[in-house]
Amino acid sequence: MNAVLKNPVLILGAVLVLLGFIGPAVGMPLSKLTEIAIYVLYGFGVNMLVGYTGLVPFGASVFFGCATYFVAVFMINTGDNEFLALGFAVLASLVLAFLLGLLILRRRGLYFSLLTLAASQIAFEVAFKWTAVTGGENGLQNVPLSVLTTPLRLYIFTVCLAVAVVGLLWRLAHAPFGRALQALRDNEQRMSCLGYNTGHLKLVAFCLCGVVVGIAGGLLALLLQGAYADNLGWEHAGDALLMTVLGGVHQFLGPLWGAIVFITLQDRLSLLTANWWLIFAPIIMGFALASPEGIQGMVQRLIGKSRWTLTRNEIPNRPEVIAPYQPSFKGVDMNVPVLTVRNLTNRFGSLYTARNIDLDVMPCQLHSFIGPNGAGKTTFFNLLTGLLKPTEGQINFAGKEITALKPYQRVRMGLSRSFQIVSVFKNLTAFENVRIAVQRRHKLSPIQYFHDAYKIDQINARTWTLLAAVGLDQRAAEICSNLSHGEQRLLEIAISLATDAKLLLLDEPLAGLAQADRQVVGALIRRLADAHAVLLIEHDMDRVLTLSDRITVLHQGALIADGKPAEVAANPAVIDAYLGAEKEAAHEIHPMEQAKIGKPVLEVKNLTAGYAGSVIIDGVSFTVREGExxxxxxxxxxxxxxxxxxxxxxxxxSGGEILLDGKDITGRKPFEINRRGLSLVPEGRRLFPNLTVLENLRLAMRPGGASLEDVYELFPKLKVLSRSRASALSGGERQMVAVARALMVPSRIILLDEPFEGLAPSVVKEVMEAVVKLRSKASLIIVEHHAESVLSIVDRAVVLVNGQVAYEGSSEALAADEALQAKLLGVVHADAA
Structure with a gap:
């Protein structure tokens, strides 16, 4: 019963019916209430694009205004009933949306928005000048009505139709198609790499928007008994979008609240003054500044339940028994390569990122593809998956050439990948992330496209199996943005497994994982290779050598070795290019004797914090001293x-305090904290990709910070790369820029979040040496999932377990206590791995 009362479609109907009683009592005529219901429907059509798909139409009025003419012309020329006229408007709007969509969906973002506005303005000019058909500036007037001849009849019909249409939209939002739209909004590239034709999805959504907005426009023609060009003009093009934003773009009922407030204020303020926008505009601005999530978002914040309501906030119940993960084995010829690459070459100008690569990947093998940072490994994956087009060469997969195929077509053939930088659907739950991937591989009957996606048991069962396989079944209901980096990495793997691919391309699947998780995922990858071909990019050489059937080494875009792990490990070229540095990186740096520890700089006392009301850390306390x-x-x-x-x-x-040099900085804004002397080198580097290295550094430069000469002395390579764009750098080079950027600020403490993640051993050594030198400039706090790689360069360690401090003490003591490491960190030696 409680769920029924919370159903937004019932709430919508109740509100519109209630308005029918309250409106006349406060002097609002039924015609104005009908207008509200019409604009509610108009807003819902627009929000199908904005809220669900992420497309922002500035000119959805092209469907609204044209539909008024479709109905008016039909009624004038046929004299038939209003229902047939609305049906004609729906069909005409669908055709118009389809033709426009084929043209303007070729562009995204601002260009898409401007193209919709241009289409609306063209329609306005046609309607204003084509007097013989549209009546020109006078419009079409005195359209005859045959059934809805009274204001009450029209209001009742409009409300019933609006509730029915919104009910269908609510059903569609929970159907497989609607769920796919929400994933498309979050990450279009990932959807394409799951096998979805994102162009088709956007076109269907655009047509749906056109139909719903067309219904609203047709109803307006019945209300006005006419059609006028001003509904197409730029002055009114953004009305529905403004109402939707006002109510809340990410709230299903946002268009309802926005339309009521917009039209009511417009009606009342226009009675006071002809320049009512001078009053109305500040009100709109106030709402936008006070609550980016609109009216409903503001109410949610007041009651402490802030969340998106585009769909129900739930996932299917966790089954009592989850079936274990079993790869779907399909008989293949073990002697025929599943992937064949010949003469694959890719270059940007004179820079080669792949040069004459010849490679065969055999079925049911774990084939590792390794090389130093900047060797071109991820670029090679992008070429295989269609995200980049090769300059030369040929790619054959499963006996067919795929060099010219689009990414989604390659995925449908059985080629799937994970990404080096986690690529998930941030605003969906962990369950929904995996379910979306499973859904694409599941053949749905036509009727199932309109079913509740969470009631398709076969898909749900497979989703739970994959979540359990990576250890995320207990976190299934968590919004992805609230998951830790390691959990998102595990989720990325589960999404890739959901495609049941013949060939899995795994790009750094172990990056950011603790040792215990590395064991689990490593074992899982090894199991996958029993039924799939697996091509793996990974920097954890111990596991690569232990798990792989075959290893190929890439250096400077060219292959330098290929063979069994033992053969590759002994290859002198490989040792020079990659492996040799690893043996030295962790043993040559012993800075602790040189450190001079001074007074406390940072004091963290009983700190409790989290995201969206959750508690992630609870009562954390520690101190950092000068030079420590x-x-x-x-x-x-x-x-x-x-x-x-x-x-x-x-x-x-939510609790505790943070003192920097004895002054409380708890709850201050990030820029204020940074100016007081705290700098962060974030996980993932987060450079400005379209700016050069020099521009990235100069943006952070402040008096008292390091000079460019200081930075170039620390990282000589950056001087050579100073004119290169950040997007063209390797992972190691980006990390150097991120560290150097933090130095440009006069910092008391530098926070380093996973500074060695995803780096080859030789680069790890270089960055590690730079980190050691930083201690003469500032104190350091280093977050690192590899305890053994960081304990040798720090003075003390703080170990967290379930958000609380479980150990604080000497790094030397922790490094010597293997049992304690195993207990707190799940550390396992390489021989055990």
């Missing part, structure tokens, strides 16, 4: 990155 380096360690999801974000003021703090 402290490591924050722990398994994935324990709150390491959250701790750093709390220090920088980007996380909600």
């Amino acid at each position: 380096a402290v490591a924050i360690l722990g398994r994935n999801g324990v709150g390491k990155t959250t701790t750093l974000n709390s220090l920088m003021g980007s996380v909600d703090i």
